[in-house]
Amino acid sequence: MVFSSLFFVFFFFVLCMGLLIAVRTTKRQNIVLLIFSLIFYAWGGPALLLLLCGMTLVCYLGALLIGALNDKFHRSMVLLMTVAVCLILLGFFKYSTFIATGIASVIGYTGAIPDIVLPIGISFYTFQLLSYVIDVWRGEVEVQKKYWMLLLYASLFHQCVAGPIVRYSDVCAELEKRSLTIPDIAGGITRFCSGLAKKAVLANTCGALATVLLEPAALPTASSGTVFLGGLFYMLQIYLDFSAYSDMAIGMGRMAGIHYIENFNYPYTATSVTDFWRRWHISLSSFFRDYVYIPLGGNRRGIPRQIFNLFIVWGLTGFWHGASWNYVLWGLYYFVFLVLEKFIFRPKNDSPIPLKILRRIGVLAVVYFGWLLFYFEDLSALGAALSSLFCLGGNAFWDLYARTKLLNNLFFLAVAILACTPIVPFLHKKLLARAEHSEKWQTAEGIVGVAAPILLLILSLIFLVGNTYNPFLYFQF
Numbered sequence: 001m002v003f004s005s006l007f008f009v010f011f012f013f014v015l016c017m018g019l020l021i022a023v024r025t026t027k028r029q030n031i032v033l034l035i036f037s038l039i040f041y042a043w044g045g046p047a048l049l050l051l052l053c054g055m056t057l058v059c060y061l062g063a064l065l066i067g068a069l070n071d072k073f074h075r076s077m078v079l080l081m082t083v084a085v086c087l088i089l090l091g092f093f094k095y096s097t098f099i100a101t102g103i104a105s106v107i108g109y110t111g112a113i114p115d116i117v118l119p120i121g122i123s124f125y126t127f128q129l130l131s132y133v134i135d136v137w138r139g140e141v142e143v144q145k146k147y148w149m150l151l152l153y154a155s156l157f158h159q160c161v162a163g164p165i166v167r168y169s170d171v172c173a174e175l176e177k178r179s180l181t182i183p184d185i186a187g188g189i190t191r192f193c194s195g196l197a198k199k200a201v202l203a204n205t206c207g208a209l210a211t212v213l214l215e216p217a218a219l220p221t222a223s224s225g226t227v228f229l230g231g232l233f234y235m236l237q238i239y240l241d242f243s244a245y246s247d248m249a250i251g252m253g254r255m256a257g258i259h260y261i262e263n264f265n266y267p268y269t270a271t272s273v274t275d276f277w278r279r280w281h282i283s284l285s286s287f288f289r290d291y292v293y294i295p296l297g298g299n300r301r302g303i304p305r306q307i308f309n310l311f312i313v314w315g316l317t318g319f320w321h322g323a324s325w326n327y328v329l330w331g332l333y334y335f336v337f338l339v340l341e342k343f344i345f346r347p348k349n350d351s352p353i354p355l356k357i358l359r360r361i362g363v364l365a366v367v368y369f370g371w372l373l374f375y376f377e378d379l380s381a382l383g384a385a386l387s388s389l390f391c392l393g394g395n396a397f398w399d400l401y402a403r404t405k406l407l408n409n410l411f412f413l414a415v416a417i418l419a420c421t422p423i424v425p426f427l428h429k430k431l432l433a434r435a436e437h438s439e440k441w442q443t444a445e446g447i448v449g450v451a452a453p454i455l456l457l458i459l460s461l462i463f464l465v466g467n468t469y470n471p472f473l474y475f476q477f
Contacts, residue, residue, distance in 0.1 A: 001043040003248045004199045006464055012040070013252065020256055026177050030152055033256065040157035041120070048119040051089065056154045058085050059129040060147050063136040067143035079137045083130060090126045093119055098323030121161030123320060125154045127287055132168040134291060141169045149175060158256070159249040162242070164263035165283035171258055178257035186449075188255035193453035193460070195247025198240050200460040202416050206237035209409065214375065219384040220393060225402030227389045235371045236416045239268065242281070268420045270363050271356070272347045273337045284320075288313050303343065311335055324377045333373055337366055 001008050016036045020029050042049040062082030069075045093116055100113050132150070135141045144150045153175060159166055213222075213230030246263035253260045263282050270276035277285050296309040311332075318331020341347070347359060376382035387393045406413075418424070431448065434441035 001040060003245065004196060004204075004460070004464060006461070009196065012036070017255060021180060026179075029178075029180075029256070030149070030175065033156065034148060034152045037152065037155040037157040037160065041155055041160060044120045044161075045117065048117070051093070051119055051122070052125060052155055053151060055086055055089055055126065055129060056151045057147065058082060059133050059154075060144070060150045063133050063143050063150075064145070066133070066137050075137060079133060082133050086126055086130055090122060092116070093122055095319075095323045124163050124165055125160055127165050127284075128167070129154055131165070131287065131291065135167070135169055141172060144168070144172070156253075156258075158252040158258075159260060162245045162249075163281070163283055164246055164249065164261055165287055166260055170261060174258050180255075180257050184254050184257060188251040188253070190449070190453045191251030191254065192248050193251075193456040195244040195251060196460045197456040198247060198419060199244035200463045202419055203237050203241035203244055204463065205412060206233045206240060206416055209405070210234035210237055210375075213405065214385065216376075216378065216381040216384070219381060219388055221395055222388045223396040223399040223402050224389050224391050225396075225398040226405070227385050229402060229405055231368060231372050231375075231385075231389075232413075234375050235368055236413075236420065238371060238374075239264070239280075239420055240416065266420065266422045268364065268367070269360075269422065271360060273334065273341050273363055273366055276363060276367060277334070277338075284317070288317060292316065307339055307343075310338060314338070321374075322377075326373055326377050326379060326382065330370060330373045333370055 001012065003009070016032065019032045023029055023032060038049060041052060059082060062078055065078045066075050069078065097113060097116050103109075104113060132141070132144075132153070136143055144153070153166075153168055153171065154160070156166075210230050210233040213226055213233065219227065243264040250260045250262070261283060265279040265282065267276050267279035270279055293309055293313045296312060297305055298309060299306045314331040314335035315328065316331070317334075318328045321327040321330070351359070372385060373382060376385060384393075388395050391397055428448075431441065431445050435445040436442075
């Protein structure tokens with residue numbers, strides 16, 4: 001079940017919200033949320049629900065032991081064992097087939113290798129549970145003594161399967177006590193509808209175009225323009241798709257009285273590669289910073305150690321995204337550019353405007369080629385795409401096919417690019433500012449506030465009906 005399915009939007013979530021509004025106490029609301037979250041997760045495979053419940057139980061018991069012990073050594077041993085169990089489970093389900101395939105190729109084994117099903121969202125809820133146990137060990141959060149409450153935190157269907165990675169410290173107070181308010185429900189509806197439209201109208205269309213333009217079999221003879229457009233549409237898709245999921249998760253959480261952290265801040269407007277990663281998948285970047293980079297020593301132990309720490313973090317970041325060499329290379333690709341940026345090509349805030357523009361274009365170029373590496377799990381297909389992109393195989397620079405695709409989708413492309421910028425929020429802020437001093441503008445703002453989510457919902461419904469292409473990319477991670 002995905003957020004952009006008609007069943008979810010018009011039945012599952014409506015029923016859940018109806019029950020949340022009907023019950024009055026936070027405890028009853030939590031019970032409703034837990035029941036719906038477990039049903040939502042079990043929808044993809046009831047047996048995999050046992051893994052989520054079991055991993056939560058391991059972290060629940062581990063945190064209880066850590067809270068009960070006073071000796072630092074024994075607390076650390078319990079933490080180590082708890083983390084190890086979680087990482088072993090994550091590694092088994094996510095990487096065992098990849099590792100077994102690699103070993104088989106080395107030793108020449110030609111038999112069948114079992115294909116282990118990857119539980120949806122395992123990377124996200126594993127990191128959430130690990131952050132909880134580590135924060136208990138650090139003394140930053142209180143031990144949750146109710147197993148079902150920790151299970152609720154780990155399984156909340158708003159963000160369980162594709163983030164954002166929500167730390168227990170960010171939501172523990174609201175899980176214990178909160179209230180549903182009209183402003184939160186209204187704001188949540190608007191945020192959800194905007195995310196749904198971003199997904200159903202923009203991301204799905206970009207994804208369908210990228211799939212056609214980057215067809216592996218056609219890459220060796222494709223024109224440079226065809227490959228470029230395919231990479232551009234995928235670059236737009238992955239942001240619009242993932243940020244749409246975060247928008248919907250944040251919107252649904254707000255409707256339930258839970259305020260999740262923001263996960264994106266218009267990363268394609270970044271002024272540097274470092275700035276890009278402050279804006280892209282913020283919850284993952286901050287997780288690796290706080291639980292890997294800083295504990296390794298961060299930048300406190302000299303430049304060689306800092307470079308080593310960055311290497312570890314970005315190797316893990318790439319490997320976290322998937323059991324394939326292209327993801328590892330993608331992580332190390334960013335490691336190289338971040339090291340170059342930190343120690344050689346340090347951006348200056350007082351640079352002339354033309355240089356700032358060139359730097360932004362350079363960042364977009366780095367990100368563009370990074371997404372090509374991310375897209376192709378088959379490195380030979382990546383090679384074919386790059387060869388065609390730079391016309392190394394004698395292929396055309398531009399052809400009728402590329403021209404037709406561009407002209408047929410020119411208006412859509414402009415809208416999709418616009419959606420990746422903060423222009424719409426900027427205009428909305430201007431409207432709110434005008435509304436503070438004018439009744440006419442206040443009326444206009446009210447009309448927009450009511451009409452916009454309705455129109456976005458209708459538009460999304462039109463695109464979703466009969467559309468067979470409706471994946472969420474980050475479900476696989």
